[in-house]
Amino acid sequence: MVSKVLSSLAVNRDRLSTMIHQLAQLGKLPNGGVQRLAFSPEDCHARALVRRWMVEAGMTVRLDEAGNLIGRYPGRFEAAPPLVTGSHIDTVPNAGHYDGTYGVLAGIESVRTLSERKLYLDHPIEVIVFADEERTMIGCKAMAGRLLNDPKLYSSRSQEPVETCLERVGGDWDIIDHARRTPESMAAFVELHVEQGPMLTTLNKQIGIVTGIVGQRRYWITVEGQSSHAGTTPMSMRQDALVAASQIVLAVNQIGQRPGDQVATVGRLELSPNVPNSIPGKVEMSLDLRDLSSDRLDQLLSDIHQAIDSIAAETDTQISMTQRLHNEPSPANSHIQNAIAQVCDDLKLTHCSLPSRASHDAQEIAHITDMGMIFVPSEGGISHAETEYTSPEDCANGATVLLQTLMRLDRHYHCPS
Numbered sequence: 001m002v003s004k005v006l007s008s009l010a011v012n013r014d015r016l017s018t019m020i021h022q023l024a025q026l027g028k029l030p031n032g033g034v035q036r037l038a039f040s041p042e043d044c045h046a047r048a049l050v051r052r053w054m055v056e057a058g059m060t061v062r063l064d065e066a067g068n069l070i071g072r073y074p075g076r077f078e079a080a081p082p083l084v085t086g087s088h089i090d091t092v093p094n095a096g097h098y099d100g101t102y103g104v105l106a107g108i109e110s111v112r113t114l115s116e117r118k119l120y121l122d123h124p125i126e127v128i129v130f131a132d133e134e135r136t137m138i139g140c141k142a143m144a145g146r147l148l149n150d151p152k153l154y155s156s157r158s159q160e161p162v163e164t165c166l167e168r169v170g171g172d173w174d175i176i177d178h179a180r181r182t183p184e185s186m187a188a189f190v191e192l193h194v195e196q197g198p199m200l201t202t203l204n205k206q207i208g209i210v211t212g213i214v215g216q217r218r219y220w221i222t223v224e225g226q227s228s229h230a231g232t233t234p235m236s237m238r239q240d241a242l243v244a245a246s247q248i249v250l251a252v253n254q255i256g257q258r259p260g261d262q263v264a265t266v267g268r269l270e271l272s273p274n275v276p277n278s279i280p281g282k283v284e285m286s287l288d289l290r291d292l293s294s295d296r297l298d299q300l301l302s303d304i305h306q307a308i309d310s311i312a313a314e315t316d317t318q319i320s321m322t323q324r325l326h327n328e329p330s331p332a333n334s335h336i337q338n339a340i341a342q343v344c345d346d347l348k349l350t351h352c353s354l355p356s357r358a359s360h361d362a363q364e365i366a367h368i369t370d371m372g373m374i375f376v377p378s379e380g381g382i383s384h385a386e387t388e389y390t391s392p393e394d395c396a397n398g399a400t401v402l403l404q405t406l407m408r409l410d411r412h413y414h415c416p417s
């Protein structure tokens, strides 16, 4: 193929910025942020606009049974499985302009950069808007064949049944398993996303090459002591559940601070009776652990168990742990990581490798195909807030890296001839 033309291809920065700005008008908040909850009217408007942009970029668009919006740009070998990119356009409450949205729009802009020059890769390209990434991940899970059977697990934030939500965007819960994709139906998946953390700006790098999406273990810890009068119970005779819980918070933090890439957090605490003149008799608290290695997570958990046992003995309390979430790590494909690095070197963009500690659609799609992720800097590391910001320059850099990576992968994955 005309490799010289291709290696100098770059996306249109202003066109990408304009799309990001225009999409941010749908669900715009008075403070400048965006709120576009999955399946809300704002989400539906945004889907319609994105669908229009996909068509304008030369794609045919379909919707699958899980409400995923799929744009497809033809390849020279139409029988070849597509190279796939995409992300989500739904947001958390009080969000910014970039999380998810950026990856989708950069995918569309990448295709447009090809189509306006009438260039085609060997493989078709798909750009996917995954349904409800921020809450249930129903779109990517359905595509990966990893949905659970219980519809109640996928109801909306406002407790609207999933059947109604899907119907509104053109999906269908009853036949949602039709959205499942086989490994043969994709050549590879690359998601471009804002980092949502401070590492790239701290290290002063333009592009992050994701080594994998961390595994996550979440537990609910219950500490039971004895509630009694705060005035009349001597200090030596107390079974104070909050004192035990406080020690757990510190132990979890210490374990998280050990050398390594893990993070460990107690983010939620509920105590009862929660009044000034009673000793807390019961505390329920969360534990969230993340790391790229499953063995490491198991080791950290066993250390936390040990710490909790000795805290229980010391404070004369009973402590139990119930698992709430168990996500295995999703390693990124090493060939895709290398391809991204080579593209960055060619484009003279500084880069570093880092894990993703947030969830992404890519973690599910990694179950069915080779997966890679590209990060661009988030100013101040801020995300899920109206101040979330990535400069037009960084947005364009990331999109060009995405485009060039897809072109490299096009040569790597052979087409059936």
Ligand SMILES: [Zn+2]
Pocket: 088, 099, 100, 133, 193, 360
């Ligand atoms: Zn996201």
